[in-house]
Amino acid sequence: MALLCLESECTMNTYSPYYTFDRKDWKAAQEDSKLPLTEEEFERLKGLNEKISLREVRDIYLPLTRLIHLYVSAFQQLQEKMNTFTGIRAPKSPYIIGIAGSVAVGKSTTARLLQTLLSRWQEHPRVDLVTTDGFLYPNRVLEEKGIMNKKGFPESYDIKKLMQFISSVKSGQPALKAPVYSHLAYDILADEEQLIDQPDILILEGINVLQVNTEAPVFISDFFDFSIYIDAEEQDIRSWYIERYQLLRDTAFQDPRSYFHKFASLSEEEAVQNASEIWRSINLKNLMENILPTKARAKLILKKGPDHQIQQVLLRK
Ligand SMILES: Nc1ncnc2c1ncn2[C@@H]1O[C@H](COP(=O)(O)OP(=O)(O)O)[C@@H](O)[C@H]1O
Numbered sequence: 001m002a003l004l005c006l007e008s009e010c011t012m013n014t015y016s017p018y019y020t021f022d023r024k025d026w027k028a029a030q031e032d033s034k035l036p037l038t039e040e041e042f043e044r045l046k047g048l049n050e051k052i053s054l055r056e057v058r059d060i061y062l063p064l065t066r067l068i069h070l071y072v073s074a075f076q077q078l079q080e081k082m083n084t085f086t087g088i089r090a091p092k093s094p095y096i097i098g099i100a101g102s103v104a105v106g107k108s109t110t111a112r113l114l115q116t117l118l119s120r121w122q123e124h125p126r127v128d129l130v131t132t133d134g135f136l137y138p139n140r141v142l143e144e145k146g147i148m149n150k151k152g153f154p155e156s157y158d159i160k161k162l163m164q165f166i167s168s169v170k171s172g173q174p175a176l177k178a179p180v181y182s183h184l185a186y187d188i189l190a191d192e193e194q195l196i197d198q199p200d201i202l203i204l205e206g207i208n209v210l211q212v213n214t215e216a217p218v219f220i221s222d223f224f225d226f227s228i229y230i231d232a233e234e235q236d237i238r239s240w241y242i243e244r245y246q247l248l249r250d251t252a253f254q255d256p257r258s259y260f261h262k263f264a265s266l267s268e269e270e271a272v273q274n275a276s277e278i279w280r281s282i283n284l285k286n287l288m289e290n291i292l293p294t295k296a297r298a299k300l301i302l303k304k305g306p307d308h309q310i311q312q313v314l315l316r317k
């Protein structure tokens with residue numbers, strides 16, 4: 001059975017650079033209607049984010065991982081052929097997937113979902129996930145630079161360090177270490193590292209991964225084999241940001257170690273006001289100036305509706 005619908009069945013403009021699928025077309029990409037996930041596996045996925053619906057996993061994310069699996073298999077076969085052609089037994093180079101989009105659009109949920117689903121294939125069981133927040137400058141440096149209110153903007157990242165890291169991963173280097181950011185501490189954790197040791201697939205997730213800089217000779221995305229931009233209407237993302245902030249106020253902010261502990265006792269109304277202000281002055285500005293302009297650079301765009309359901313999938317030809 002065809003994995004993707006025929007051109008005539010798809011909502012497709014023949015001369016668009018994208019194949020455009022609505023939910024129905026995308027769903028048709030499934031091999032059969034039953035979910036090839038065990039109860040236990042689905043429970044594990046629910047553990048990633050209890051708001052994810054089984055229907056969404058079955059209709060959208062499973063077909064998506066099947067598609068990515070095709071790309072990874074082709075990549076792995078090409079690597080083997082190249083090794084035969086060159087006679088060089090080069091270290092195995094991981095398949096790298098970038099996931100971009102606004103703060104609060106659902107990048108980390110999607111990344112964790114894809115990590116879990118992609119690792120079910122025996123051809124690529126080792127799927128690592130790195131988030132670019134680990135490459136933010138520590139608060140001390142951001143304060144010195146006077147850009148504490150610019151967290152997430154291009155200048156707040158140690159981009160050289162991120163370039164060095166992604167280039168080493170792609171070269172197949174073993175035992176690499178990625179720095180770790182804590183949302184609780186709102187800072188880099190100086191005494192923690194994430195070990196990345198020649199995975200089959202590396203997912204790099206972050207608001208900045210498709211950004212380009214006219215002064216740099218190479219960009220992060222030059223190392224990507226596949227890239228995804230998660231898209232949604234601004235007012236929807238804004239309300240997801242505020243909802244998440246309210247949830248954090250009731251949970252993580254209650255922890256005295258939390259950077260935002262001072263906001264734990266805010267009233268409902270004050271919390272909404274505070275979150276709206278952070279959204280307006282930092283995250284919305286960053287979305288408009290630096291994130292949204294990178295959308296067209298992605299291989300695949302997932303367009304979400306107000307309930308987080310994917311309404312449209314655009315795949316670059
Ligand atoms: N597929 C989804 N279904 C339901 N809720 C979701 C989904 N993806 C994300 N969310 C919710 O949206 C908010 C932002 O998601 P998150 O993955 O943390 O975003 P990001 O990593 O882009 O900041 C969270 O509250 C999360 O629970």
Ligand SMILES: CC(C)(COP(=O)(O)O)[C@@H](O)C(=O)NCCC(=O)O
Nearest residue numbers: 103131132133151152205206207282
């Ligand atoms: C840490 C972030 C910059 C996201 O980083 P990413 O992993 O996408 O590189 C963002 O979640 C953030 O904290 N922004 C600052 C404004 C705010 O507190 O929402």
